[in-house]
Amino acid sequence: MDNYEYMNISAISDALICEICRNPFINPVILPYPCERTYCLKCIQSNLEKHSNNCMQCNKKSLSNTELKNESPILRKMLDNLLVRCRSCAQINIQRSNFSKHIQQMCPKRIVSCSANDIQCSWKGHFDQLNQHFNVCPYEKLRTPLTKLINDVQRLDQLDQLQTNFQNLKIKFQQQQNQIEQIENENKILNEQINEMKKFEIEHKNLNEKNNEQINEINQLKNKKQTIQDQCDQYKTTINDLIIELKTLSISLQQANILIEKFEKENKLLQEDSNQLNLSQINYQTLDELYQQQQIQIDSFNKENQYLQEELLYYKQELEQLNQHFKQIQTENQQFHQRYVLYNRENNTLNEQNQQLNQQLIIYKKNLQQLNQDFKQMQIDNQQLKEQSVRYKIEIDELTIKNKRLEAKLYKPIIQSHKIADKSNYQNTGLEELINRCQTSSIVNLNGQKINDDDIDIVINTTLFNKQCQSLILWNNCLTSYSISKLFSSLSINTTLKKLSISKNHLSDIAIKSLSESLLFKNSTLKELVLSSNEITDEGLIYLSDMLKINETLIVLGLQDNKITNKAIQYLCQVIQFNNKTIEEISLYSNKLITDISIDYILNMITNNQSLKTFWIWDCQLSEQGKCKLQQSIQSKIDFDLRL
Structure with missing residues (x-):
């Protein structure tokens, strides 16, 4: 409600x-x-x-x-x-x-928050108390300094951000410093290239001078050639004259005989001149070849000179750009120099820290060597432990086999009791027919069938073992502590029953103890247990609470209309709060002895247990104030079913 x-x-x-x-x-x-x-x-x-x-x-x-x-x-x-x-x-x-x-x-x-929750006020209370709290709220009175403090915290965050930005700028500065060094290296290379270009210009001038000298020599050779040519022409004319004279001499041989000796002398002279002429022609040809070679070299020098002048012009333009870039770098370098002074100080401190770290590194290396030795020893120990674990596993397997044999001996009297009941002459045909009409693995409802100690063996054999039912209802019957103990003992070997309802059977706390012990087995499959109207006292609930510390299968527990007091309720709440993570629903309504003394324990259980989703506790001795307190505790819970 x-x-x-x-x-x-x-x-x-x-x-x-x-x-x-x-x-x-x-x-x-x-x-x-x-x-x-x-x-x-x-x-x-x-x-x-x-x-x-x-x-x-x-x-x-x-x-x-x-x-x-x-x-x-x-x-x-x-x-x-x-x-x-x-x-x-x-x-x-x-x-x-x-x-x-x-x-x-x-x-x-209604529950509201303080208007100062934006500055960390955690107050929550009733709406009609808001103004009263507002007048005394320390956060609202300190709003100005708290706001300033929050702003200071934000500024500190901004300062941290600025420090990270400063580190980024430091990295960028280092990168630019590296770029400057790279550019300086490039400038050195360019200066070397410029010096080489200057050397090349000097060599080029020397080559031009040599070329001019060679041209002058060639011109002189040309002049000599021209003079020789003129001499040859003169010699040709003289030869022609001599031929004419020879003709005249041949005509007048007789006259020539007188002058033969003279002519022979002249002929010898002419022969010598002719030899000189041949030599001059040969010299002329060699000079001509040299001239052509010089001309070819001059053309190549001219082309090379033109190419070098173009390259020189290109390098001059590039040099101007580099000079401009260098000036810009110098201005930036002046700006970075001041930062560099600061960074240099930091670098000194970092160097000192680095020396300390190096010393620590030496210590760490020694420790690492020691750890490596320890690790090798641990590997040896680990291998020994593995071998030992194999031996333990073999022993565990042997113990498991022995345990299974002991369980078989333990459950043998129960099975024999089932066989004895089957062989006895007692029969309840009406009960057997009612159970046989139920489907296998379904619900068996034996509400109000007056089942007694003689019938319990039929119920166990047919419902739990033959039908393998999932839900068994035994309301309003005549079960005693003997039949209940027998039924609960069979639960330890049953693997199908999920729901058990034994309401209105006047169970004793001893029977509840037997039930709790049977539900401590890990093979228990029971998920829902209803024990309403059974006159269960605090002793029985304490047995059930101890069972809930270990049992991880049970999710629904119904204990309505019993004789449970605050003492056992407080113990149950502490167990659910600290030792159980599977229970989802608890019913405690119509327990007239539960009062406001248990309110705080119930509230802590509801608040701190994450699995509990349903809690029914109406028709108890809870005051309206206690109910209101419990109702407020579930406001932060989603889909929690609390009935008061």
Whole structure:
């Protein structure tokens, strides 16, 4: 039920009251024909899950959630128009349909946060206490210094960011320093190239001078050649004259005989001149060849000179660009120089730290060598442990086989007792027929069948071993501590039963102890256990609580309408809070001895246990203040079902 109570509940018609929870319907549904009774949706679902899937009225028809139908809109409208009183603020005459709006927006007792939660105020309380808290709130009074402090923290964060940026700038500066060094190296290379170019220019000038000298020599050779040519021409003319004279001499041989000696002398002279002429021609040819070679060299020198001049012009332009870039780098270098001074100081400190780290590194290396030696020793020990674990595994396997043999001997008396019961003359044909009509691996409902100690063997053999049922209901029977102990002993070897309901059987705490011990086995498959209306005391609940410390299968525990007090409830809450992570639902309603003394223990259990989703504790001796405290504890829980 929510945090409200109905106005004039005695005046509400019985047609609007649920027979299970005895409160007006919430989400009413109708059972199918022929019963056609109306119940709350949660009540009928809980009843079907915990007790049986059979109809509550006729106990014959099997029901499912799909067969439940919604009640008529008229009835729902009547339920929504019921007037309720808010338990938190005591406001009356609130329509039930508007209560959620009231509790969220209008109730002065609703839980709100302080307006100073933006500066870390953790206060949460009722809305009508907000102004009172606001007047004394230390955070609100200190809002200005706290805001300044928060801003200072943000500035510190910004300072950290600036430090990271400074580190990034330092890295960039180092990169630019490297680039400057690289550019300086390139400048050195370029300067060397320029010096080589200057040397080349000097060589080029020397070559030009040599070339000019060679041209002058060639011109002189040309002049000599021309003079020789002129001499040759003269010699030719003289030869022609001589030929004419020879003709005249041949005509006048006789006259020539006189002058033969003279002519012979002249002929010798001419012969010598002719030889000189031949030599001059040969010299002329060699000079001509030299001239052509010189001309070719001059052309190549001219081309090379032109190419070098073009390259020189290109290098001059590139040199101007490099000079401009160098000036820019010099300006940047001046800017970086100041930073470099600071960085140099840091570098000195880093060098000192580096020396310390080097010393530590030497120590670490020694430690590492020692660790390596220890590691080798550990490997040897590990190998020995592996060999020892193999031996232990063999021993464990042998012990497991012995354990299984001991379990067989332990369970043998139970199996023999089953056989003795089968061979006895006692029969209950009605009970056997009722069980045989049930399907295998399904629900067996033996509600009100007056089962006694003689019938319990039939129930164990047929339901647990033959039918292998998953749900067994034994309400309103005549079970004694003997039959209960026998039934619970069989649970330790059963692997199919998931739901067990033994309500209204007047169980003793000794029987509960036997049940708790049987559920300590790891092979237990029981998930839901209902023990309502059995006069269980604190002793029995303590046995069950100790079982919940170890059992990881049970998720539903029903203990409603018993004789449990605050002492055992407090112990159960501590076990659920600290030692159990699987329980999902606990029912403790109609335990009249539970009071507000247990409120704090229940609240801690609900708050700190993550698996618990349903807790029913209505019809106990809890005050309205205690109920309100529990109701507030589940506001942070999602889909938690708390019924008070």
